[in-house]
Amino acid sequence: MVWRLTPIRVGECDVRDYISFLDGGEATRTYTLYVWVLEGPEGPVVVDTGPSDPEGFSNATASYIPGGVRQTPDEDTPVALRRRGIDPSTVRAVVITHLHGDHYDYLPIFGNAVVCVNGPGYRQAQDGLAAPVRGFLATGDRLRLVGDEEILPGLSALHLGIHSPCSQAVIAATAAGGVALLGDVAYLYDNLEDDRPPGGCDPAEWRRAIAKARAEADHLVPGHDPRVMERFATGG
Ligand SMILES: [Zn+2]
Numbered sequence: 001m002v003w004r005l006t007p008i009r010v011g012e013c014d015v016r017d018y019i020s021f022l023d024g025g026e027a028t029r030t031y032t033l034y035v036w037v038l039e040g041p042e043g044p045v046v047v048d049t050g051p052s053d054p055e056g057f058s059n060a061t062a063s064y065i066p067g068g069v070r071q072t073p074d075e076d077t078p079v080a081l082r083r084r085g086i087d088p089s090t091v092r093a094v095v096i097t098h099l100h101g102d103h104y105d106y107l108p109i110f111g112n113a114v115v116c117v118n119g120p121g122y123r124q125a126q127d128g129l130a131a132p133v134r135g136f137l138a139t140g141d142r143l144r145l146v147g148d149e150e151i152l153p154g155l156s157a158l159h160l161g162i163h164s165p166c167s168q169a170v171i172a173a174t175a176a177g178g179v180a181l182l183g184d185v186a187y188l189y190d191n192l193e194d195d196r197p198p199g200g201c202d203p204a205e206w207r208r209a210i211a212k213a214r215a216e217a218d219h220l221v222p223g224h225d226p227r228v229m230e231r232f233a234t235g236g
Contacts, residue, residue, distance in 0.1 A: 001154030003040040003172040005179055007228050008080050010035050010050035011071035015224075016064045020187050022197045028066065029188075031224035033102055035077055036181060037086055038172055042152045044086055045093045046113070047170045047181050049106035050077035057101045069102070077106045095151060097183025097223070098164040099125045108136040118159050119145030121166020158216055160185045160209040162201050169213050177218030185209055186222040 011033040017024030036047035051057045051069060058068025074080060078088055088109040095116040096104045107115060115137060122145055126134065137143045146157045146168070154173035161167055162185045169180040185206075186192050192210065197203040213220055221228060 001040060001042065001152075001173060002175055003038045003043070003045075003154055005172055005174060005181075005232065006037045006039070006084065007232050008035045008037060008077075008084055009033070009229060010075045010077050010080055011054060011069045012226070013058075013065045013069045014067055015187070016066075018199045019064050020198060021191070022199050022201070022203060024199055030226060031187065032226045032228065033069065033071075033075075033224065034228065035080065036170075037081070037084060038155065040154065042092065042155075044091050045095065045152065045155065046081075046086075046088075046091050046110065047095045048097055048103040048183070049094065049110070050075075050080075051102045052077070052105040053101070057105070060101070078109050093151065095155075095157065095168075095170045096166075097170060097181060097185075098167040099129060100164060100184070101130070103183065104133060105130060107133050113142065114144050115142050116144045116146045116151050116157060118157065118166040118168045119147055121159075121161070121164065121168075124165050156216075158213060160213060162206050162209045163198070169217070171213075171217050178216065179219045179221060180213045180217035181221050182213060182223060184223040185213070186220065188222050188225045189227055190225075191222060192220055 014028040015031050017027045035050045038045040054069040091110050091113045093114045094110045150156045156171045158169040171180045197206040
């Protein structure tokens with residue numbers, strides 16, 4: 001089973017370097033916000049949802065994301081997905097890398113999807129979830145709490161627990177080998193390629209998590225690097 005992965009851009013913002021790097025300062029660099037579409041015989045599957053309330057997210061993160069999220073009307077997740085030919089109601093599964101607003105807020109538009117979240121992390125985070133999402137996940141039989149396991153053929157979850165207790169990589173078998181979407185365990189390629197741990201983490205734990213992901217995948221993809229678009233446009 002081979003999946004085709006497409007990053008969909010749903011906005012951008014400028015983030016302080018002390019978030020991006022353990023040794024970072026007050027300068028900012030631009031992050032891209034992504035939703036991922038995974039297409040294959042068992043699909044479509046979506047990884048992360050983008051923010052449904054960019055203004056609220058921007059207000060909550062103003063100290064380290066000065067200026068907030070910038071989003072064009074076309075980058076609103078349902079609009080961006082439909083432009084790519086994906087109707088959210090046809091999405092079979094949504095896998096959430098971690099339960100932060102810019103990654104899960106739009107879950108309720110995926111009314112027919114199974115939602116895969118890391119189990120122990122979900123139990124810790126559930127009381128703090130946005131009310132519409134908590135209500136959505138409580139109805140029907142849609143929530144699937146996962147550990148290190150296969151979700152669908154050629155698609156698995158791998159718990160990493162950095163950045164948020166529920167952080168998990170989503171690993172897809174592709175024509176170019178195994179690709180691990182790391183969520184915010186790494187924000188940027190510089191974290192991975194220069195071995196620069198992100199801010200706010202224990203560097204030894206972070207390196208252990210990255211090694212765990214590397215053992216399972218050929219390519220690691222950070223959560224917010226603008227270069228993801230170029231690298232995937234040119235074949236990954
Ligand atoms: Zn994020």
